Amino acid sequence: MGKELSVGDYYNIFFKIRDKFNNVMDDDYVQYLYKEDQVLLNIALYLLENFKGEYIYSCNEVKECKQRCTYLNKWLNEKKALYTSNTKCKNHNDLWGHYIERLWEKMQEGIDQSKRCQRDVLEKQSFQDKWIIPICKNENSLEMKSSCPESYVAKKEECPSVVAPTSSSCKTVLTTTYFSSVGMNLSKLIRGKNIKRKNIDKENNESFRSRDNSDMEFLDRRFNVIYNSLQN
Incomplete structure (x- = not known):
């Protein structure tokens, strides 16, 4: 004992x-x-x-x-x-x-x-x-689990109109909207830079052409002076 x-x-x-x-x-x-x-x-x-x-x-x-x-x-x-x-x-x-x-x-x-x-x-x-x-x-009766596993049923997810979205579909919409707006802004920014670059290139080309024309006119004048002096 x-x-x-x-x-x-x-x-x-x-x-x-x-x-x-x-x-x-x-x-x-x-x-x-x-x-x-x-x-x-x-x-x-x-x-x-x-x-x-x-x-x-x-x-x-x-x-x-x-x-x-x-x-x-x-x-x-x-x-x-x-x-x-x-x-x-x-x-x-x-x-x-x-x-x-x-x-x-x-x-x-x-x-x-x-x-x-x-x-x-x-x-x-x-x-x-x-x-x-x-x-x-809560007076509603509870659903007691049985020993058998429940079959999975896919449920359609919806975005609530007032509550902050939490479902994957809501996230997709927000992500698409966000990146679409960002993409548009980036596209505008890139186009703006391209236009600005083209304007700068155009101005440079015009400047180069003006300088080339001035040089050609100067050479023409010198050539005429030399030619006239030889004729005399």
Whole structure:
């Protein structure tokens, strides 16, 4: 007979931070692991680890098993109180019942009746309405995920008229508009520079032609002077 565990020992066993889940097999409980909500998924992983590792594989005597079952229920009820705001958050409460409570029932399958841990459900408690966020009060029923993957359906993306565009199509329009306007400005700038360059070239050519004409006139005058002097 081993040492009898104290209250502190049981809290240290169940209320601890984990970074590994060696007793979790995805294939066995995949329909209870809700991967749309990280918090709910974490609670399911912790529950599987606590139930299998700290309850089923660890208790040997009836008294110890009963105590472990009691503190496992305490641990889970605390998580439920946090996640569901004492059941007052309807959406979270529905998810909890569909995934966590059903997972508890699933874990009891195949276990000897004498070693099963009976669920001690948290009694309804009050919770101040001022701390309940609006999404919790949504009365619309939640769509629970099945174990089968959903088929992907492509959705047409639209650009909202007021809200800043975020879809890829909006980005394409903005990008096209931006670069089109920039392209037009660059094109105008380049054409302007080309016209300016042509005007400068034209002025230079005219200047060169004027200088050439002046030189030719000067040479003609000198030639006439020399020719006339020879004639005399």
